Amino acid sequence: MRPIARLLLLSLSLPCLPSFAEPVAGLYEVREPVTSQQPADREQALQRALDTLVLRLSGDPAALRNPGLAELRKDPQQLISKYGYDDEALKVDFDPLSSERALSRAGISLWGANRPSILAWWLNESVDAASLVGDGQGSAAPLRAAAQRAGLPLRLPLADLPEQLVATADTLKASSPDALREISTRYGADALLAVDAHEEEGKWTAQWKLWLGDSREQGNAEGADAASLAEAVLWAVNQRLAPRFVAKPGAARGLSVQIEGADLARYAELDRLLEPFAAHLQSVSGNQLNYQLNASPEQLRAQLALGGLHELAAEAPAASAPAEGVATDPATPPAAPAAPRDPVLRFGW
Incomplete structure (x- = not known):
């Protein structure tokens, strides 16, 4: 992002601000268990590592059946910058640029590295204790x-x-997160x-609920042990x-975006939120920031919601009137309207 110099210099002097979404460390690094270092086992582990990366980046199990992925599985090393053995696992580092290009060419939708940070209130219960x-x-x-493994900042x-007294089984199973909000701030x-x-x-089961903004997701999971249950949930x-x-x-295209109600601290937040979209700050007018960026409208709305922004109604275009003193001929057909420009998306706090 290339913001206006005055805002950039001032933002550098700001104290640490709340983080809205954060880059996932090691997003393109995958560890796959192996039973040996034989070539056949290594090739299978490299293919499994590719599948893990695809799930991590797409969140879509159906992507594993994509025909384009079958071609990549034949030679996953074309996407790999290095690999090596670490204890009983094969550690694989995928090249981010090559991987994103290949998966996009295969028609797989991708989730970027900036993802919502998740605070987990996890209660382990057994017959004897919690x-x-x-x-x-x-x-x-x-x-x-x-x-x-799932590519989530946890x-x-x-x-x-005090937290143990609040985060009880009844609290975690409640339909509302109100009891958790204060201790989570x-x-x-x-x-x-x-x-x-x-x-x-010897069997683990779990009920889970996830709240992000005003939305809630929930589900059940099971696993043979604590580790497999954690994988199933995440x-x-x-x-x-x-x-x-x-x-x-x-789906991504050039968008004009207007942010209302910005101040210096919020500008720094926006700088982080809009980074995945190659955003360029075009102008500043009072507390209004105007950006050009590349994204789909749906993706932009979801990302800005992480910062507490909501979409505002589009400004109505000014109606054009005939010039003063110029008579109009009823028999003359009206001129064809100019082709509408893409609307400016407006957001505010």
Whole structure:
């Protein structure tokens, strides 16, 4: 983005601001378990790594049946910058640019690296006890690994005593997140994930709910152990969120966007929110910012909603009137109207 110099210099002096969406670290890095380092096992692991990347970027299991992906599976190394063995896994680094181009050519819709940050209130229940998963606990490791695999920026609470008293099973199963909102504000996340997980006779099941803005998603999941349950929940979250943010091939176009009610702090927020769309700040008028960017309207609306912006009604075009003193001839047909220009999308807080 190339903002006006005055705003750029001032924004650099701002204190740390709340983050709306954040880039996922290691989005193009995939680890696949292997049983050996034999060539046949390696090739199968590379193909599985490609499938994992496609799911991570598209959120669409149907994308794995795309005919174009079958061709890429024959030679996944054309998309790979490097790979190597790490313990009992093959670590694969995909080249972002080559991967995005190849998957887009195959007609697969892609979700960019800037994704909603998710605060997970995860309660593990067994016959004997219940435990809220907190940052730094051993029980957090499966959640972090599953979030990395699903391409989601996950945050976990401290799980201190005040939070344990609030984040009970009844709270996590409630239809509204109101009881969680106050204790969640300290973490500055975009979305809240409430998970009530149960272990019984060696089998794990969970009910989960996800709130992002005014929308709610929910579902059930099961797994043979805590790690597989975490993967089931977070892949489900990926697949529910992705349709709001994916860029369908050919859907992006040049858009004119007007932001109302901006101040210096909000300009810095917008700079981060609009970064995926190659946005250019065209002009500033009072508290109004005017941008040119490349996106689909649906994708732009979903992204700006992360920053608390809502769409405003389009400004009505000024009606043209005949010049003063010029008579009109009723027999003369009216001139054909000029072709309408693409409307300016308007947003504000």
